Amino acid sequence: MMKFDKQFTFGTATSSYQIEGAAAEGGRTPSIWDMFCDIPGRVHKQHNGDVACDHYHRFEEDIQHIKRLGVDTYRFSIAWPRIFPEKGKFNREGMDFYKKLASRLTEEGIKPAVTLYHWDLPMWAHEEGGWVNRESVDWFLEYARACFTELDGIVDSWITHNEPWCAGFLGYHQGVHAPGHTNMDEAVKAVHHMLVSHGKAVEMLKKEFASETEIGITLNLSPVYPKTDSVNDALAANNADGYSNRWFLDPVFKGEYPKDMMNLFSKYVHSYDFINEGDMEAISVECDFFGINYYSRGIVEFSAATDFLHRGAYSDYEKTGMGWDIAPNEFKDLIRRLRAEYTQLPIIITENGAAYDDVVENGRVHDKERTDYVEKHLQAVSDLNGEGMNISGYYLWSLMDNFEWSFGYDKRFGILYVDFDTQERIWKDSAYRYAEIIRDHKKSHNLQAEVAQ
Ligand code: GBH
Numbered sequence: 528m529m530k531f532d533k534q535f536t537f538g539t540a541t542s543s544y545q546i547e548g549a550a551a552e553g554g555r556t557p558s559i560w561d562m563f564c565d566i567p568g569r570v571h572k573q574h575n576g577d578v579a580c581d582h583y584h585r586f587e588e589d590i591q592h593i594k595r596l597g598v599d600t601y602r603f604s605i606a607w608p609r610i611f612p613e614k615g616k617f618n619r620e621g622m623d624f625y626k627k628l629a630s631r632l633t634e635e636g637i638k639p640a641v642t643l644y645h646w647d648l649p650m651w652a653h654e655e656g657g658w659v660n661r662e663s664v665d666w667f668l669e670y671a672r673a674c675f676t677e678l679d680g681i682v683d684s685w686i687t688h689n690e691p692w693c694a695g696f697l698g699y700h701q702g703v704h705a706p707g708h709t710n711m712d713e714a715v716k717a718v719h720h721m722l723v724s725h726g727k728a729v730e731m732l733k734k735e736f737a738s739e740t741e742i743g744i745t746l747n748l749s750p751v752y753p754k755t756d757s758v759n760d761a762l763a764a765n766n767a768d769g770y771s772n773r774w775f776l777d778p779v780f781k782g783e784y785p786k787d788m789m790n791l792f793s794k795y796v797h798s799y800d801f802i803n804e805g806d807m808e809a810i811s812v813e814c815d816f817f818g819i820n821y822y823s824r825g826i827v828e829f830s831a832a833t834d835f836l837h838r839g840a841y842s843d844y845e846k847t848g849m850g851w852d853i854a855p856n857e858f859k860d861l862i863r864r865l866r867a868e869y870t871q872l873p874i875i876i877t878e879n880g881a882a883y884d885d886v887v888e889n890g891r892v893h894d895k896e897r898t899d900y901v902e903k904h905l906q907a908v909s910d911l912n913g914e915g916m917n918i919s920g921y922y923l924w925s926l927m928d929n930f931e932w933s934f935g936y937d938k939r940f941g942i943l944y945v946d947f948d949t950q951e952r953i954w955k956d957s958a959y960r961y962a963e964i965i966r967d968h969k970k971s972h973n974l975q976a977e978v979a980q
Contacts, residue, residue, distance in 0.1 A: 529902075529909040529964065533972040536638075537965045538600030538922035539593065539942070540878050542645035542689065544576045545929040547606065549583035553620045556612035558647035559657070559698075560932075563705035574935030580927055581950050586628050592943055592952060593637055593926065597965040600638045602877060602922050603628070604645035604689065607652075607670055614651050614666070622677050629681045640684040640877075640922070642745070643671055643728070644721070646694050646704070653706055658695070658717035661801065667724035668731060675736050683740045685732065686818055686877065687725040690747040691718055692775060701836075703933055711795035719801060722778055726809035745818030745877045746775050750861040751825040754840040759829035766791060766835040767827045780869040782811035791834055816919065817870055820878035821858050821904070823851035847881040849938060853900060855907040862911050862918070873919040879904050880924035882931065882938040885955060892944045892955035901957060905964065923961060927952060 544560050564575035582589055593601050609621030629639045644667070648657055652666055671687070688694070695718035697704035700711050708714075725744050732742050751767045753760035769788040777785045789799065827837040844852035862874065881900040885892045901923060908918050928941035936947055942958035945951070969975065 529906055529968075530971075531909060531912070531968050533974070534919070535912075535968070536599040536875075536920035537961075537968070538598050538602055538640065538920060539596065539926040539961075540602035540922040540924050541582070541926050541929065542604040542642065543606035543609075544579070544645070544647045545925075545931070546580040546582040546927065548577060548579040548581045550575075550577045552583065553609060553624055554612050554618040555606060555609045555621060557650045558606065558608045559650060559653045559705035560647055562650060562653070563707055566707065569707060570933050571935035571937060574930065576930045578947075579930050580945050583624065585950065587631065588952070589926070590628075590631055590635055590637070592954075593632070594635045596942075596958065596962050597969070598637065600640050600684070600920065600922065601632055601926070602640040602642065602686070604642035604647075605674060606647050607644065608647060608649040610673055611649060611666075611670055612651075614655075615669070617673055622673065625674075626677060626681065629678055633681060638684065639682050640686065641674070641678070641682050642686040642689050643667075643674060644687065644694070645689040646698075648705075657706060658720050659699070659713045661720060661803075663720045664724045664727060668727055671724075671728040672731060672735075675732055679736055683737070685740065685742040686745050687728050687742065688721055689745050689877075690820060691721040691725075691744075692747055692771060695721060696770070711792065712797055715792055715796050716801050718774070719806070722775075722810045723806050725779075726806075726812045729812045729814055730809065741815035743814040743816040743818050743872070743875070744779060745820055746772075746779070747820040747822070747878075748772050748776075748861055748865075749821075749823055749825050750857045750864070751827055752857070754826055754828035757829070760827070763827045763829040763837050767825060767837050770835040771825070776865075776869055778807060778810045780811065782807040788835070794834070814872060816875050817865075817872045818875050818877035819861075819865075820924070821861065821876060822849075822879065822881075823847075824854040824857035824861075826852075847896070847900065848883040849881070849934075851881075853881075853903070855903040858904060858907050859911055862916050863914075866916055871917070873917055875920040875922070876904075876908065876918060877920075877922050878924035879921065880940050880942075882940045885928075885939050885944055887944060887946075887953060890953065892953060894955045894957050897942070897955065898957040898960045901961060902964075 632639045699708045699717045700714035702709040753764035773785045826840045826842045828840040925940045927943040928939040928945040931938040944953040
């Protein structure tokens with residue numbers, strides 16, 4: 528039995544580059560993802576976000592789907608290059624799109640939760656060194672101030688950064704995300720500047736804007752387990768956990784980078800001089816909630832050839848279409864650990880979901896596996912709250928099939944199926960089920976619900 532408090536918020540999430548399209552409209556200039564998609568071999572079938580779900584032109588229709596789902600919240604991100612297409616040059620037309628989107632959501636009774644940075648760094652910023660350049664903190668703050676000012680009174684829930692692990696380590700160390708660099712020294716600096724920009728944006732909002740507004744950061748966390756109980760595998764798991772989780776959790780909640788990882792990274796990081804006085808205090812600023820994106824767990828085994836970038840070991844767990852282990856129990860371990868070691872802030876699961884190869888049959892998509900995945904994780908949230916873990920919301924990734932980064936359009940995460948030829952949206956069974964769960968929840972608390980049958 529799933530049970531949620533009356534105030535629990537159900538939501539669904541997307542991000543700008545993955546759904547908007549209209550890449551050259553409204554004054555938008557390219558981001559690092561437009562550039563990355565153009566390089567042959569980087570993105571599956573060389574797909575790109577030029578058209579994506581055409582959400583930029585179809586947002587009214589999409590809002591009706593969101594409304595029909597019955598969710599309380601819709602999480603989307605703002606494309607920085609729509610707001611500042613050139614350095615220091617604010618673009619009114621770009622901002623108006625998000626003003627309209629956020630206002631229309633509010634009018635329909637849906638609360639917007641807005642991410643400032645979901646990986647689409649403007650090319651002008653990249654050309655000046657991107658996140659590796661300390662000035663990126665100031666560029667981000669100018670962008671954040673414009674968003675806070677223009678959307679003041681319309682948006683009251685903000686996420687500064689989405690998954691700095693991906694933006695930093697996948698982008699600058701592993702090279703599988705834009706900008707495609709493979710340089711650990713750069714990556715550690717890039718992450719640091721993202722984290723400082725997060726802390727300073729929170730401080731700005733608290734000092735200069737309405738106090739009812741809530742703000743936090745979203746980290747992607749994946750609990751890591753050793754393959755065997757050997758000492759070496761334990762070391763590998765500790766290092767993998769340091770790279771994926773602790774490198775972000777420790778600065779955000781304890782105001783320090785983990786010492787063991789600093790030592791390990793110093794093989795690649797020439798000096799830690801880029802950490803300025805006051806940075807760690809800035810990063811560990813008090814937020815209103817903590818956002819977590821959870822998809823899977825990791826299993827690692829020791830290899831003498833690597834020190835922290837371990838390849839995942841074989842596991843006999845059932846997998847999603849991404850090949851990721853379905854691991855709701857490990858999700859519970861993760862949350863309990865966060866409560867024991869890191870924070871008592873309300874936790875919002877800002878993303879959770881799964882990709883599968885969906886097929887449309889007579890206008891329906893019977894995505895039983897995705898439906899099961901979502902139910903298992905919602906059950907875990909319900910169980911965790913039964914233990915007093917205070918998870919205040921769950922946002923399903925994703926509202927609709929979209930541009931899945933380096934996997935292009937072939938990996939479908941949506942609860943709405945998107946036909947990328949016609950742009951038709953088709954409700955998958957998981958969408959009907961999610962709407963039903965929300966409807967049952969509202970009924971049980973005598974909250975009104977006008978959702979799909
Ligand atoms: C998120 O990133 C993004 O925020 C979102 O834009 C994206 O579309 C969505 O998830 C789906 O991918 O190899 O088994 O250890 C997800 C980040 C990081 C999740 C790596 C899975 C590895 C799983 N991912 N992680 S495993």
